[in-house]
Structures are given as C-alpha cells and as structure tokens.
Amino acid sequence: MDILRFATAGSVDDGKSTLIGRLLFDSKAIFEDQLAAVERTSRDRGEEGTNLALLTDGLRAEREQGITIDVAYRYFATPRRKFIIADTPGHIQYTRNMVTGASTADLAIVLVDARNGLTEQSRRHAFLTTLLRVPHLVLAVNKMDLVGYDQQVFEQISAEFTKFAAKLEIPDLTFIPISALHGDNVVERSANMPWYDGPSLLHHLEHLHIASDRNLIDVRFPVQYVIRPHASSDPELHDYRGYAGQVAGGVLKPGDEVLHLPSGFTTRIRAIEAAGENVAEAFPPMSVTLLLDDDVDISRGDLICRPNNRPSAAQDIEGMVCWMTADRPLAPRARLIVKHTTRTVKGIVTDLHYRIDVNTLHRDESAASLGLNEIGRVRMRLTQPVFADPYARNRLTGGMILIDEATNTTVGTVMITEAR
Amino acid sequence: MRSDYLLSQLDVLEAESIHIMREVAAEFERPALLFSGGKDSIVMLGLAEKAFRPANIPFPVMHVDTGHNFSEVIDFRDRRVAQLSVRLVVASVQESIDQGRAVEETGRWASRNRLQTVTLLDAIEEHRFDALFGGARRDEEKARAKERVFSFRDEFGQWDPKNQRPELWNLYNTRIRRGEHIRVFPLSNWTELDIWAYIEREELEIPSIYYAHERQVFERDAILLADNPFVQRGEDEPLFTATVRYRTVGDMTCTGAVESTAKSVAEVIAEVAATRITERGQTRADDRTSEAAMEDRKREGYF
Numbered sequence: 039m040d041i042l043r044f045a046t047a048g049s050v051d052d053g054k055s056t057l058i059g060r061l062l063f064d065s066k067a068i069f070e071d072q073l074a075a076v077e078r079t080s081r082d083r084g085e086e087g088t089n090l091a092l093l094t095d096g097l098r099a100e101r102e103q104g105i106t107i108d109v110a111y112r113y114f115a116t117p118r119r120k121f122i123i124a125d126t127p128g129h130i131q132y133t134r135n136m137v138t139g140a141s142t143a144d145l146a147i148v149l150v151d152a153r154n155g156l157t158e159q160s161r162r163h164a165f166l167t168t169l170l171r172v173p174h175l176v177l178a179v180n181k182m183d184l185v186g187y188d189q190q191v192f193e194q195i196s197a198e199f200t201k202f203a204a205k206l207e208i209p210d211l212t213f214i215p216i217s218a219l220h221g222d223n224v225v226e227r228s229a230n231m232p233w234y235d236g237p238s239l240l241h242h243l244e245h246l247h248i249a250s251d252r253n254l255i256d257v258r259f260p261v262q263y264v265i266r267p268h269a270s271s272d273p274e275l276h277d278y279r280g281y282a283g284q285v286a287g288g289v290l291k292p293g294d295e296v297l298h299l300p301s302g303f304t305t306r307i308r309a310i311e312a313a314g315e316n317v318a319e320a321f322p323p324m325s326v327t328l329l330l331d332d333d334v335d336i337s338r339g340d341l342i343c344r345p346n347n348r349p350s351a352a353q354d355i356e357g358m359v360c361w362m363t364a365d366r367p368l369a370p371r372a373r374l375i376v377k378h379t380t381r382t383v384k385g386i387v388t389d390l391h392y393r394i395d396v397n398t399l400h401r402d403e404s405a406a407s408l409g410l411n412e413i414g415r416v417r418m419r420l421t422q423p424v425f426a427d428p429y430a431r432n433r434l435t436g437g438m439i440l441i442d443e444a445t446n447t448t449v450g451t452v453m454i455t456e457a458r
Numbered sequence: 459m460r461s462d463y464l465l466s467q468l469d470v471l472e473a474e475s476i477h478i479m480r481e482v483a484a485e486f487e488r489p490a491l492l493f494s495g496g497k498d499s500i501v502m503l504g505l506a507e508k509a510f511r512p513a514n515i516p517f518p519v520m521h522v523d524t525g526h527n528f529s530e531v532i533d534f535r536d537r538r539v540a541q542l543s544v545r546l547v548v549a550s551v552q553e554s555i556d557q558g559r560a561v562e563e564t565g566r567w568a569s570r571n572r573l574q575t576v577t578l579l580d581a582i583e584e585h586r587f588d589a590l591f592g593g594a595r596r597d598e599e600k601a602r603a604k605e606r607v608f609s610f611r612d613e614f615g616q617w618d619p620k621n622q623r624p625e626l627w628n629l630y631n632t633r634i635r636r637g638e639h640i641r642v643f644p645l646s647n648w649t650e651l652d653i654w655a656y657i658e659r660e661e662l663e664i665p666s667i668y669y670a671h672e673r674q675v676f677e678r679d680a681i682l683l684a685d686n687p688f689v690q691r692g693e694d695e696p697l698f699t700a701t702v703r704y705r706t707v708g709d710m711t712c713t714g715a716v717e718s719t720a721k722s723v724a725e726v727i728a729e730v731a732a733t734r735i736t737e738r739g740q741t742r743a744d745d746r747t748s749e750a751a752m753e754d755r756k757r758e759g760y761f
Contacts, residue, residue, distance in 0.1 A: 039466060039467050040464055040465065040466065040467060040470070041467045041470050041471075066734075069733075069734055069735050069736045069739065070734045070735055071735045071736055071739030072736060072739070075739075108604050108619070108620075108622060109604070110600075110603045110604050111596045111603050111604075111646070111647070112597075112603065113596070113597045113647070113649045115649075115651070120467040120649075120652075122647055134624055135624070137624070137626070138624045138625055138626055141626035141627050142626075142627060142628075249462060249463060249464055252463075254463060262477070262480050262481065262484060263480040263481075263483055263484045265510060265511075265512075265513050266513065267512050267513040267514070268513070275512055278512060282480055282509075283477075283480075284473060284476075284477040284628065289463070311511075313472075313476075313508035313509075313511060314508065314511035314512055321463045323465070323470060323473050323474065323477075324465070324469075324473050325472075325473040325474075325476040325477045325480070325509070338484050362624050375633070377629055377631065378629075379629075380481075380484070433627060434627060434628065437626065437627050437629065438629075439624075439626060439629045439631060441631055441633055446631070446633040446634060446635065447623055447631075448623045448624045448625070448631045451624065451626050
C-alpha cells in the first residue's frame with residue numbers, strides 16, 4: 039500500500055467540505071463521536087441538517103466565520119492506498135495557504151459548481167496547481183443533481199476548461215461529474231449519469247499511477263547531517279563518517295561513481311545505510327546515509343550527484359515567486375534569507391519582471407512590487423551558490439523559501455525557472 | 459529488491475519523520491524530545507534511534523511528570539532510557555506546585571493536565587531548549603489537523619493558529635529569536651493505525667497497559683477511569699472489575715480505558731481498525747471540556 043497526497047481547492051459553496059465529508063464517511067474515517075459533535079454544533083447553531091464543514095474547519099475563527107482559513111490535513115485509507123488530504127481554502131486572501139497545501143500534492147481536485155460553470159476562482163485554483171506543478175488535476179463538476187444530471191452541462195464546462203487549460207501546463211487532466219451530496223460518482227459509479235463512462239472519483243484516486251511522477255533520472259542527494267559517532271571505545275566506529283539526507287532525485291547504488299558539490303571531487307559510494315542496515319539502492323523519498331570510498335570534506339548544504347549529470351551551482355536565479363506576507367511588499371533590492379534544500383544563503387531581489395493576475399493570467403509588466411498573495415516573476419542574486427534544477431524538472435531542488443531577516447517568518451516561495 | 463521503486467506507506471512515513479529529526483539536529487542548538495511512555499512517543503524515540511545510527515541520539519529526552527502516572531509506564535520509561543544511553547530530564551508538576559508556580563485544581567474533576575503547561579514552559583526556559591519534539595498526530599484532533607510540522611512558539615510558549623508560517627515541500631523554517639522555540643511534530647502524518655502497524659513491524663516494546671488486563675474501574679461521563687488515589691470518586695460511581703486496555707496513555711485522572719480482550723499487537727490492530735470512535739473521544743476527559751478545548755490549551759503552550 040502506498041500514499042497519495044491530494045489537495046482540494048474550492049469554497050464551502052462549491053461543496054468541498056461535503057465532498058471530503060463523503061470520502062471520509064464512506065471510507066469509515068469519520069468516527070461516531072466526531073459526527074455526533076458536528077451534529078450537536080450544527081443543531082446548536084440552528085443550522086438545517088449536519089454541516090460537514092465543521093469536520094474540517096477546526097479553528098475557532100474558522101467556525102465563527104464559516105470559512106476555511108488554513109490548510110487542514112485529513113487522512114483516510116482504502117485497502118489499496120493511504121490518502122492524505124490537504125484541505126485548502128478557496129478565497130483569494132488565503133492563496134498562500136493553498137500554495138502551501140499544493141506544494142506536496144500528487145493530485146489536486148478543483149471543484150466547480152455545475153450551475154455556475156467556471157468561475158474566476160476555479161481558474162485561479164487551476165493556475166496555482168500548475169504553478170506548483172501538481173502532476174495530476176481533476177476537475178470535479180459538482181452538484182450535477184441540481185442540473186438534472188445533464189450531460190450537456192458537463193460537456194460544456196469540460197470544453198471551456200480544456201480551452202483555458204491550453205494556456206497552462208497540465209500533464210494529466212481528468213473531468214468527473216459528481217454530486218457530493220448524493221454520492222454520485224464519488225465512491226460508486228452513478229446510475230443517474232449513464233452517459234458518463236469514466237471512473238468514480240475514489241476509483242480514480244485509488245488507481246492513479248504516481249510512481250513515475252518522481253524524478254528517478256537525475257541523482258540529487260542534498261547532504262543534511264553528518265553522522266560521526268565519536269565512540270573512541272569502538273574501533274570500527276572510530277572512522278565512521280556517514281552523510282545523511284533524503285534522496286531528492288535519481289537512484290543511488292553502492293559502487294556508483296559520484297560527484298561532490300561544491301568541490302567537484304569524485305569518489306564512489308561504498309555503502310548505503312537506511313536506519314543502520316545496508317540497502318542495495320536508494321531513491322526518493324528515502325532517508326538514508328551514504329558512506330563514501332574517499333575522505334572528502336563534506337558538510338551540510340553540500341550536494342552529491344553523478345559526474346555527468348549535475349545541477350547548476352547557481353547564484354543568479356530566475357523564478358516565479360508567491361509573496362506571503364502583508365508586513366511589507368516584495369520589490370527590487372529586497373534582501374532576504376533563502377533556504378534551498380539543506381542550504382541557507384542570503385539573497386537580493388534584482389528585478390521584478392511582471393506581476394501575474396491570478397484570475398486572468400494577464401502579465402502586468404509595469405508592476406513595481408508584489409503584495410500579500412501576489413505572484414510574479416523575479417530575478418535574484420545570491421551571496422553563495424545553491425545547487426539547483428528548474429522546478430519543472432525537480433520540485434525539491436527547484437523550490438526555495440524566502441525568510442525575513444528581521445522577523446524570521448517565511449515571507450515567500452520561489453519556483454525556479456532558470457538557475458545560472 | 460523491487461524494481462518499481464515503490465515504498466510502502468510506513469516506509470514513506472518513516473523517511474519523512476527521519477528527515478524531520480535530522481533537520482532539527484542540524485539546525486538547532488538545544489533540542490529535546492518529549493517522552494511520555496505512550497505509544498506515539500515510543501515510536502518517535504524508535505525513529506530517533508534509527509535517524510542517527512550508529513551514533514547515539516544527539517539530544518536528551520524530557521518527561522513532564524504529573525505525579526499521576528501509571529506505574530507501569532514509569533518503569534517502562536526508565537528501562538527504555540537506560541537501553542539507549544540517552545539523557546533523561548524529568549520536569550515535575552509537583553515541584554511547580556510546591557514552588558507556587560502552579561495551583562492544584564480541586565474537586566471531583568481535578569486534574570493536573572492543564573498544570574503541565576506551566577511545568578513544561580518552565581523547563582524549556584531552565585534548560586534553554588530551542589526545539590521540542592512532540593508525538594502529536596494530525597488525525598487526533600481538529601486543532602492538531604491544522605498545525606504545522608515545525609510550529610512556532612513565542613517567548614510565552616504560545617501558539618498563534620491564525621499566523622502560522624507557510625510550510626512548503628520538505629523545507630522547514632527553523633529560525634527563531636532567543637527565548638522563542640519550535641515544537642516539532644515528526645508524526646504529523648501518521649494515523650493511529652499507522653502507529654500500531656509500525657509497532658508491529660518494528661517489534662517495539664510498549665507498556666503492558668496497552669494490552670487487555672483486569673482492572674478496578676468506575677464510570678464517569680461514559681469513560682472508564684481506573685481506581686486510583688488521585689481522583690475523588692463519588693458515591694454514585696461504584697467500582698467494578700473489567701477487562702480493559704488503554705488506547706492512549708496520559709494521567710490516571712483523565713485517561714480512560716476501553717473494554718478489550720486484545721492481548722497482542724495484532725489483536726489491538728484488529729480492534730482499532732473496527733472501532734467507530736476516535737481515541738481522544740473515547741479516552742480523554744480533557745478534550746470534552748469544550749468544542750475548542752485543544753486549540754485553547756495549545757494556544758497557552760500545551761503539547
């Protein structure tokens with residue numbers, strides 16, 4: 039059994055909470071006491087029926103305002119897979135939280151109300167999904183019951199979205215007509231829509247092939263921590279020096295020739311250990327320890343790759359940035375702390391090329407700064423090189439977070455398009 | 459070896475947790491691991507052992523001791539700590555009370571659960587800990603479902619749920635000022651069933667109270683509490699003998715038992731898979747206080 043991480047985007051009005059509630063309930067991941075609590079609260083507030091949004095909206099402020107503010111993580115499993123749902127807010131003022139939830143997702147579900155068709159919000163969600171390179175997208179056309187399960191409505195929305203999607207890079211796109219309220223095409227295929235011959239949503243989630251989404255070609259091993267036992271009593275451990283980290287790309291095997299960055303020195307892998315045991319190979323997302331043939335001076339923040347396939351040691355970065363603070367805008371000459379893999383450096387924004395309107399995808403090249411939740415393309419100069427790939431090639435070696443020097447908060451994120 | 463490069467869900471969770479622990483060891487000066495002797499902290503300690511092997515775990519273990527413990531759990535704690543040659547720091551709620559830092563609750567529902575926060579925050583200050591591993595899981599409770607893996611605490615130990623740091627990919631912001639700290643939850647994405655499956659796979663030892671045993675209990679608010687010297691039992695709460703096990707391990711005053719016949723990990727897993735009630739809902743009186751009981755306690759600095 040493996041894990042599928044998916045993000046849901048939409049507002050309560052689109053039936054997002056009903057859909058999640060249905061998936062959790064039908065897979066027995068909602069417990070009786072949770073349901074009883076939600077029923078009690080719904081009744082106390084004088085709401086009609088049970089408000090399933092109360093299951094996911096866990097914070098006081100969310101319950102008071104009736105909206106999702108921050109990402110909530112929910113879990114369920116079927117005999118085939120374990121699922122992690124990042125339930126993200128749909129409102130534009132919480133774009134940064136949706137970006138957070140999408141960053142680790144294998145798949146995103148964008149919900150559309152069949153009565154309203156595509157809205158500004160659904161286009162924005164689709165755009166953010168592709169910006170974060172979520173490999174699979176499902177457009178779930180919900181509330182089909184309210185349009186008489188009409189095939190025409192579904193086809194029309196699908197066609198409109200396909201046209202819009204041509205402007206985005208979406209590797210895998212699936213359309214599913216559903217009624218989250220009545221369960222049509224959620225777990226079981228619906229008898230109300232015989233014209234639809236695709237899978238139910240859950241069937242799609244269970245059977246989707248995600249193994250190939252990882253980069254198993256380019257070996258990338260950011261060194262996270264050096265293990266040195268300091269056990270003078272045990273001569274075997276005296277010279278032990280293990281380089282621990284999580285594989286960010288490629289497949290490593292003992293005997294492989296590898297190259298160390300920044301030194302450019304080559305050596306071979308003597309052994310790979312996972313939790314103290316020897317293993318025959320390491321691939322993403324394994325956390326392992328590498329033992330090397332030669333004594334090289336290697337420390338945290340360095341990277342191990344193959345001699346003929348290395349990332350750029352880059353100090354000049356071009357990338358898409360999502361700005362995540364209201365404290366101050368992002369503008370040229372802003373100085374920031376940059377964290378990339380296991381390396382932390384300083385950087386300065388040298389250019390803001392444009393701001394993108396997340397609803398229309400229009401590029402505003404006259405923009406002088408980015409505010410909270412705004413997205414644009416920037417150029418940055420770093421004080422020291424990072425070992426980077428384009429984000430499209432590798433989400434782990436292509437992503438960076440930006441930290442404010444004064445407040446220490448995470449204020450932005452960069453998806454690298456070009457690293458030199 | 460497999461050729462499809464697929465990992466099981468336990469392997470993926472383990473790799474993620476180990477990555478988190480190494481990140482803390484690399485970036486913080488004075489981390490510590492909160493260890494209660496409960497199943498989640500046992501898994502967490504097992505993962506720490508794996509993350510740094512063959513070296514020792516490079517941080518101490520801290521137990522916030524309410525004095526209202528199950529003796530089986532304290533025995534287990536001491537044995538496990540000795541095996542790992544790791545340093546144990548005990549922060550005592552009784553000492554906080556003796557020093558006048560905390561005031562004992564009185565009455566029928568008196569518990570030291572909330573007082574732990576005072577003791578915990580004092581210990582963090584005394585030992586100048588800058589990162590604390592906690593065994594909380596997001597599937598446990600709705601406020602926890604919202605919390606980051608690296609969760610910032612201000613100089614008063616408070617959590618601000620509306621102002622959490624964005625957390626993308628596996629990049630964690632570890633920067634803090636002096637006096638602030640980070641709570642780190644390496645088991646965030648594990649579920650109760652994952653924990654049990656991992657205990658089974660790794661053959662981890664757990665305290666005996668997790669298995670079915672006979673015990674003198676009484677019923678309060680539909681929870682079975684053990685007969686113990688720390689709780690005032692009313693006359694309307696008669697004792698009876700039941701075959702029970704514990705689904706969670708906390709204070710004797712507020713941790714309930716469940717009726718069970720499960721004598722092995724496999725039998726516990728079968729029961730957990732079939733249950734229709736959450737572990738905190740079934741066994742924790744402390745979460746029933748209000749709709750947002752956990753969120754409120756977390757804001758104050760609770761685990």
